[in-house]
Amino acid sequence: MHFKRSLLSTALLTTALMGASFVAQAAVVPEGVILAAKQELVRGNGTEVASLDPHKTEGVPESHVIRDLLEGLVNQDANGKTIPGMAESWETTDNKTFIFHLRKDAKWSNGDPVTAHDFVYSFQRAVDPSTASPYSWYYEMTTMVNASEIIAGKKDKSTLGVKALDDFTFEVKLQNALPYFVMMMGHTTVKPVHKATVEKFGDKWTKPENFVGNGAFVVSKWVVNERIELTPNKHYWDNKNTVLTKVTFLPIENQVAEMNRFLSGELHMTNELPNEHFRRLKKKYPESVAIKGNLCTYYYSFNTKKPPFDDVRVRKAVSYAIDRNIIANAILGQGQKPAYFLTPEIVANFSPELPAYGKLSQKERNAQAKQLLEEAGYNQANPLKFTLLYNTSENHKKLAVAIGSMWKKNLGVEVVLENQEWKTYLDTKKQGDFEAARAGWCGDYNEASTFTSLMEGKNTTGGIHYQSAAYDKLIKDAIETTDEAKRQQLYYAQEALLAEDMPLAPIYQYVKARLLSPAVGGYAANNAEDKLYSKDMYIIAQ
Amino acid sequence: MFKFIFKRILEAIPTMLILITVSFFLMRFAPGNPFSSERTLPPQVMENINAKYGLDKPVFVQYTTYLGNVLQGDLGPSFKYKDFTVNELVADALPVSAKIGVVAFVFSLIFGVSVGTLAALRQNSWLDYAVMSTAMLGIVMPSFVLAPVLIYIFSIGLGWFPAGGWMDGSWHYMVLPVLAMAMMYVATFARITRGSMIEVLNSNFIRTARAKGLSYRYIVLKHALKPAMLPVVSYMGPAFVGIITGSVVIETIFGLPGIGKLFVNAAFNRDYSLVMGVTILIGFLFILFNAIVDILLAYVDPKIRY
Numbered sequence: 022m023h024f025k026r027s028l029l030s031t032a033l034l035t036t037a038l039m040g041a042s043f044v045a046q047a048a049v050v051p052e053g054v055i056l057a058a059k060q061e062l063v064r065g066n067g068t069e070v071a072s073l074d075p076h077k078t079e080g081v082p083e084s085h086v087i088r089d090l091l092e093g094l095v096n097q098d099a100n101g102k103t104i105p106g107m108a109e110s111w112e113t114t115d116n117k118t119f120i121f122h123l124r125k126d127a128k129w130s131n132g133d134p135v136t137a138h139d140f141v142y143s144f145q146r147a148v149d150p151s152t153a154s155p156y157s158w159y160y161e162m163t164t165m166v167n168a169s170e171i172i173a174g175k176k177d178k179s180t181l182g183v184k185a186l187d188d189f190t191f192e193v194k195l196q197n198a199l200p201y202f203v204m205m206m207g208h209t210t211v212k213p214v215h216k217a218t219v220e221k222f223g224d225k226w227t228k229p230e231n232f233v234g235n236g237a238f239v240v241s242k243w244v245v246n247e248r249i250e251l252t253p254n255k256h257y258w259d260n261k262n263t264v265l266t267k268v269t270f271l272p273i274e275n276q277v278a279e280m281n282r283f284l285s286g287e288l289h290m291t292n293e294l295p296n297e298h299f300r301r302l303k304k305k306y307p308e309s310v311a312i313k314g315n316l317c318t319y320y321y322s323f324n325t326k327k328p329p330f331d332d333v334r335v336r337k338a339v340s341y342a343i344d345r346n347i348i349a350n351a352i353l354g355q356g357q358k359p360a361y362f363l364t365p366e367i368v369a370n371f372s373p374e375l376p377a378y379g380k381l382s383q384k385e386r387n388a389q390a391k392q393l394l395e396e397a398g399y400n401q402a403n404p405l406k407f408t409l410l411y412n413t414s415e416n417h418k419k420l421a422v423a424i425g426s427m428w429k430k431n432l433g434v435e436v437v438l439e440n441q442e443w444k445t446y447l448d449t450k451k452q453g454d455f456e457a458a459r460a461g462w463c464g465d466y467n468e469a470s471t472f473t474s475l476m477e478g479k480n481t482t483g484g485i486h487y488q489s490a491a492y493d494k495l496i497k498d499a500i501e502t503t504d505e506a507k508r509q510q511l512y513y514a515q516e517a518l519l520a521e522d523m524p525l526a527p528i529y530q531y532v533k534a535r536l537l538s539p540a541v542g543g544y545a546a547n548n549a550e551d552k553l554y555s556k557d558m559y560i561i562a563q
Numbered sequence: 564m565f566k567f568i569f570k571r572i573l574e575a576i577p578t579m580l581i582l583i584t585v586s587f588f589l590m591r592f593a594p595g596n597p598f599s600s601e602r603t604l605p606p607q608v609m610e611n612i613n614a615k616y617g618l619d620k621p622v623f624v625q626y627t628t629y630l631g632n633v634l635q636g637d638l639g640p641s642f643k644y645k646d647f648t649v650n651e652l653v654a655d656a657l658p659v660s661a662k663i664g665v666v667a668f669v670f671s672l673i674f675g676v677s678v679g680t681l682a683a684l685r686q687n688s689w690l691d692y693a694v695m696s697t698a699m700l701g702i703v704m705p706s707f708v709l710a711p712v713l714i715y716i717f718s719i720g721l722g723w724f725p726a727g728g729w730m731d732g733s734w735h736y737m738v739l740p741v742l743a744m745a746m747m748y749v750a751t752f753a754r755i756t757r758g759s760m761i762e763v764l765n766s767n768f769i770r771t772a773r774a775k776g777l778s779y780r781y782i783v784l785k786h787a788l789k790p791a792m793l794p795v796v797s798y799m800g801p802a803f804v805g806i807i808t809g810s811v812v813i814e815t816i817f818g819l820p821g822i823g824k825l826f827v828n829a830a831f832n833r834d835y836s837l838v839m840g841v842t843i844l845i846g847f848l849f850i851l852f853n854a855i856v857d858i859l860l861a862y863v864d865p866k867i868r869y
Contacts, residue, residue: 281715
């Protein structure tokens with residue numbers, strides 16, 4: 022990657038010097054690629070960002086921008102592999118104590134060196150109750166020493182298990198061995214912030230006039246609800262290989278509006294692609310439709326504390342009767358896959374055996390479902406009735422209608438569809454005031470625990486009401502084991518237990534579909550977490 | 564006149580207070596809260612967040628604190644856009660909505676009154692029929708239909724104007740939103756002007772003016788236009804407010820960073836302080852524009868003045 026970047030910048034320089042177009046010759050840059058004179062990328066970014074402070078955000082749009090502004094200990098390459106970021110290398114002997122060796126040439130955008138002290142300050146700030154970070158629980162998940170106690174206000178933030186051994190050596194101590202800890206350090210919430218700037222400007226440190234970061238770009242303009250503009254950070258350690266001269270993020274929530282702006286040439290890449298236009302776009306602009314696997318699962322969760330779903334037979338019957346192939350292939354048809362696990366198959370090293378019902382044909386599943394329902398006391402005279410809750414969206418509605426008719430046709434179930442606006446829906450779910458509800462989750466890191474931990478008793482309180490001592494023990498064992506193979510088996514056991522208890526019905530595995538201009542080079546087409554670094558991208562002359 | 568204005572200001576104070584109180588409590592009673600998310604937050608994390616934003620205190624205490632701050636002109640920090648205060652957000656968004664709104668309003672007023680007058684003067688001619696049928700089309704076509712049609716033709720098809728964005732208010736970013744917003748009002752102004760103008764032209768004092776041998780042009784401009792404007796002026800208040808509130812749709816479709824967009828997002832996000840801030844602003848504008856229209860009417864219609 023670095024080799025390619027330097028070739029590109031040479032290409033740029035040569036282009037400038039010769040004042041003529043330049044054909045790159047290296048094997049990594051495709052034959053005949055000519056860089057455009059204007060290297061300004063415009064990206065659709067969904068909703069307006071809640072903040073550019075990594076310790077105050079929780080959403081995907083925020084992460085897209087912050088990834089360009091701040092660099093954590095590690096980054097990801099185009100295939101989602103963890104690669105060095107601020108840390109050049111790292112070591113551990115027991116997966117409990119991690120030592121990160123920081124690069125010595127890294128600087129903040131004001132010229133200050135990036136040191137281990139910056140990471141100590143930032144990690145402590147993230148768990149500090151007065152920061153009130155909505156993602157502070159992520160630090161708890163790493164089992165970092167004293168993280169839970171600090172968040173609970175029982176210990177001082179200075180007791181967090183982090184230490185600067187010297188200016189460029191950063192040590193983290195965990196309670197439990199966690200072999201995927203380094204991978205978790207690629208997340209937004211573990212990015213560093215510049216202490217002096219944060220202390221001087223408080224909540225206003227992210228404003229363009231105050232901003233100091235250590236990423237490849239800095240904020241140069243921010244108009245709420247319209248755009249955020251970034252320009253290269255001249256002090257970035259790898260700035261010589263940044264090709265783009267400007268990156269613009271546009272918050273366009275409406276997918277059709279975003280598509281229109283792409284089609285009229287105002288955007289290089291969209292954040293989403295409207296489902297109902299997919300076939301037309303694919304036919305008319307095949308070169309612009311980009312699809313890749315995505316680390317997310319779509320599912321229906323059951324309220325196991327309330328009838329009728331307090332009966333596992335009912336949960337199973339309703340889950341079995343969903344024809345996942347029709348949903349994934351016929352209704353969605355963008356490359357989504359049927360799901361039989363909470364964890365999507367794209368997760369690294371995750372390939373468990375399908376649960377028994379997953380191996381059956383749909384006809385056999387329907388027969389089993391019918392039998393289960395009859396055993397539970399439901400039949401034609403006494404049909405199963407329940408309400409399916411989903412948050413207002415055309416896509417969710419389409420699936421709910423399709424699945425509702427599958428239930429009706431195969432099981433005679435009478436389902437009422439109820440849609441609620443997002444925040445109301447979240448509240449209803451939290452109050453446990455539902456029977457079955459749509460849900461979805463995208464992984465925070467490429468590992469099964471980011472999914473399976475969702476069903477841990479303490480994380481479902483008020484949520485989907487699944488409480489299983491056996492399941493919680495499997496989660497605990499997986500965190501505590503030091504044996505990689507055994508951990509994998511424990512994840513499989515967790516999924517097997519979920520299939521047995523069926524607190525949720527996995528439906529499909531997401532894909533990330535977007536409109537992408539053929540002029541964009543360096544797009545990470547195989548990064549399942551959609552971690553796109555603008556510093557890796559460039560604009561090709563058309 | 565000053566007494567009249569002073570009275571309007573005094574009347575506005577209790578209205579604003581009721582508005583603030585009712586919206587404050589309605590907002591708190593709405594399901595959901597600003598910090599709910601897909602993954603249920605651990606109680607401790609939630610507590611820390613509530614403490615930071617003062618949501619751990621009783622609602623009435625929150626209300627009195629809020630009211631005290633508002634009186635000092637402080638609308639508080641936004642609960643969603645954590646790097647901004649509500650004052651900053653509103654101060655950035657208002658000029659956008661105002662610019663689009665004023666341009667659309669002036670355009671629809673001038674254009675609507677002109678074609679309406681023309682149609683009245685050439686009553687029952689082909690020009691009259693053409694203007695009035697176009698006006699009918701303009702009235703029945705809502706802006707959320709018109710806007711995508713304009714985008715499809717002028718942005719995607721012809722590539723003349725951008726399909727969205729603001730770019731600090733450059734004129735070519737304003738053309739489509741202004742057109743989409745103004746169309747309905749152009750049509751309504753045209754119809755009102757035409758009707759009123761025909762009525763005035765048939766009235767006794769115009770016949771007298773004609774009998775005196777005055778030129779037709781002089782009669783229309785000097786005698787007919789002013790009384791014919793009465794219904795138009797009455798309609799200006801609701802039209803202006805309509806343009807401002809109608810901008811919610813237009814701002815969403817064209818991705819404009821205005822008040823409407825801010826308001827809709829704030830409501831969806833349960834951004835309590837931002838919803839309150841925008842509500843106070845819109846309430847204030849409503850009262851202000853109604854007062855302005857009353858003053859204008861008093862100026863145009865001597866019957867009101869005396």
